[in-house]
Amino acid sequence: MSRLLLIAFDESDLNSCGGFATALGLPYDALLLSGNSTVGGEKIFQAGLTAIPTADTVAGLLAVFVHTYSHVAFVSSMRSKDLAARIAGILDAAMITDAIGIESPTTFLRPMVAGAVIATVDAEPPVFITFRPSNFAPAELTAGTVVPMGIEPAPGSKVVKASAKTAGRPDLSQAKIIVSGGKPLKDAATFETVLGGLADALGGAVGATRAAVDTGIAPNELQVGQTGKIVAPNLYIAAGISGSTQHMAGIKDSKVIVAINKDGDAPIFEVADIGIVADLFDVLPQLQAKLPGARS
Amino acid sequence: MRILIPIKRVVDPYAKVRALPSGEGLDTAGLKFEINPFDEIALEEAVRMKERGEATELIAITIGGSECEEQLRKSLAIGADKAILVETTSALDPSAVSTELAAWAKELQPDLILMGKQGTENDENQTGQRLAAKLDWPQATFASKIEKLASGFQVTRETDLGEEVVEVAQPAVITVDLRLNEPRYIALPGIIKARSKPLERATPKTALTVKVKTRSYANPPARGAGIRVNSVDELVAAIAAKGVL
Ligand SMILES: Cc1cc2nc3c(=O)[nH]c(=O)nc-3n(C[C@H](O)[C@H](O)[C@H](O)COP(=O)(O)OP(=O)(O)OC[C@H]3O[C@@H](n4cnc5c(N)ncnc54)[C@H](O)[C@@H]3O)c2cc1C
């Protein structure tokens, strides 16, 4: 029988699951590794973990748990790719990475070559899916019966140290406004003052190119693109970003892209809705002072 | 320590790739093929481990057509001691590749499998995790730093929130991210020396059954061209007019 299990690491994942569950159109349950939501599906399995164990220590147990489902879906992220592929490997099941569309419960659309091409792929159940929430119209999840569930990690890789969630700016993958910058931002302090200043004034998030992250201008969790985060804000301001295919792969679903670049031939202008050929160090502070609604 | 390094041949990661008008594949006419950039980083790391005396033997392995010999020769030039080309013309997916790689790992018994986190052509990011599952080995994905411990590795991983440091016992699978290292430029002596290194051609050990079949390929709709403004005041007005603030 066809049935979907949504696996959420926490409630923020669950918030992004409604659109996918609705688009797939199968009856569904949810497994919440941490948090205590009572919406998520007909049954909501709550593992109640305070720290998420490493993928190799829980995949075996989860493989046994999920084997009655025809579809197992996760919000696309680094942590979900780490875990989903390990469980799929144990079960020798099909897996679709980064689904962006559903034709039927066995046919999905997914991007490849940094989003330059869209592939239509067929997979027989059981199928594991990581999906990009911004490609599915938001929908509510069903309220259901809570079922407590114990998870006992097996031996495997051990976490020695981990970054914690930083409070403050909105999460990149959920942000409505993103101010993003590249290599010309010079150093971490300049990046933080110039880009961070405008982002805070607009209540938005900050993003960065790989070049900015590689040179230590921005921390790696801010990288947007093929190998970083995929974003879909209402407004994406790209300052000093050339517009490589790898970066574009992460921003194409933005509603409005604004490009600020000194070089009028930069490829970012081919995709920008609004472009200005200018120095970002001139433009950004002025935007902060002049944009309606910006707090200076 | 013996290290196995799976190498994938991919279309030039910096090229603009389109789908064929027929929808039957990618239009790669006139494009170069390269070692998947993530695999080149994995290989570079393995070579550095050997240079530090932590590794003794580096084996590069590719599953694919005879054209992949080019990437394996380059791997030998970078510093692999030996290369294996598992020849097939079948369509592959991460399930088929990881099953085949697991069979080779059982025979070759490496202490470490070091590989890219994803292939830049398919962007699947599955093979390493699936391979670790099949071997029942620990995994450390998306590595940006690797240190050898007495009988394992300490790995700094890139995560959604930043970084995480994990310890894995060997044998293990480690998949690498872009910031692990900067691959070296291949010098001419390496290229010449590589000609005499062994490149074994082998037949697949498994059935190479795929779980996901690609039916067709298409180009996404292009974003329409936008407007250019000439002053910050025009820019402010243009953004305000979009109603996204
Ligand atoms: C396998 C692989 C994966 C990758 N993944 C990603 C990814 O996920 N995300 C990503 O971003 N990149 C990724 N890259 C890297 C990508 O190819 C580019 O190198 C990178 O995006 C370039 O960053 P940039 O725009 O900051 O720098 P540059 O290309 O150097 O561009 C800087 C731009 O700033 C402009 N400029 C300079 N000074 C000013 C100024 N004062 N005011 C205004 N404009 C100015 C310049 O005209 C130029 O256009 C990947 C590459 C590979 C090979």
Ligand SMILES: Nc1ncnc2c1ncn2[C@@H]1O[C@H](COP(=O)(O)O)[C@@H](O)[C@H]1O
């Ligand atoms: N045909 C192949 N031959 C050898 N290694 C491969 C092959 N396909 C994938 N890999 C390895 O698996 C990694 C992840 O690829 P993927 O899961 O396809 O994104 C790559 O970086 C390679 O190390």
